[in-house]
Amino acid sequence: MRQVLITIALWLTSLFLVTAQYVLPALPYNYNALEPYIDSTTMRIHHDVHHAAYVNNLNKALEKTPELYKKSLPELLSNIDQLPADIQVAVRNNGGGVLNHNFFWKIMAPAGTTNISAALDKKLTENFGSVDKFKEAFEKAALTRFGSGWAWLVASPNGKLEIISTPNQDNLYILGNKQNQKAILTLDVWEHAYYLKYQSKRAAYAKAFWSVVNWKEVERLLNE
Numbered sequence: 372m373r374q375v376l377i378t379i380a381l382w383l384t385s386l387f388l389v390t391a392q393y394v395l396p397a398l399p400y401n402y403n404a405l406e407p408y409i410d411s412t413t414m415r416i417h418h419d420v421h422h423a424a425y426v427n428n429l430n431k432a433l434e435k436t437p438e439l440y441k442k443s444l445p446e447l448l449s450n451i452d453q454l455p456a457d458i459q460v461a462v463r464n465n466g467g468g469v470l471n472h473n474f475f476w477k478i479m480a481p482a483g484t485t486n487i488s489a490a491l492d493k494k495l496t497e498n499f500g501s502v503d504k505f506k507e508a509f510e511k512a513a514l515t516r517f518g519s520g521w522a523w524l525v526a527s528p529n530g531k532l533e534i535i536s537t538p539n540q541d542n543l544y545i546l547g548n549k550q551n552q553k554a555i556l557t558l559d560v561w562e563h564a565y566y567l568k569y570q571s572k573r574a575a576y577a578k579a580f581w582s583v584v585n586w587k588e589v590e591r592l593l594n595e
């Protein structure tokens with residue numbers, strides 16, 4: 372009997388491992404935690420509708436090749452051209468959407484809960500001239516990204532920081548990341564991220580973003 376139970380348990384486990392789909396992670400704070408800079412209605416729609424849709428559509432795209440559910444998103448996106456041709460676009464857009472939003476929620480925190488440490492200030496100053504100049508350059512990347520996309524602060528293995536922007540749901544993985552950089556901060560500049568509160572004023576949204584950056588997490592990623 373005991374042996375039978377163990378066999379059944381192992382079978383159930385393997386079934387789960389093969390079919391376990393990507394999931395929508397809960398927000399690390401309440402919907403209203405970033406008020407007044409990012410309003411609670413925007414957060415609710417952004418997470419529960421947009422982010423959830425990326426997760427559902429990614430799972431749908433992988434339905435015919437369920438063994439791919441076991442791969443990490445960086446793995447899938449870094450090797451997009453090795454996927455079946457008919458799902459490459461869907462995985463690029465939705466897999467990118469899942470990964471980018473998972474990251475975006477984590478690099479924000481309620482206003483006033485973290486600040487730029489002396490060490491991070493020094494690092495930003497070394498790379499951009501000052502913290503203000505860094506912010507200015509990052510905002511510029513956010514504003515000049517035509518249409519929808521993301522602004523990023525990325526770190527090279529040698530510690531050099533750089534600001535880039537990507538269209539749609541692209542990120543370092545989809546770009547091939549030959550320099551082995553790591554994203555340590557990002558801003559979603561899709562209209563769904565700000566339109567309810569800021570309408571067409573993307574610049575005001577990008578400025579407000581500084582109040583809710585989780586600087587502790589940015590620094591942790593930089594030093595990781």
Ligand code: MN
Nearest residue numbers: 421559561564
């Ligand atoms: Mn978004």
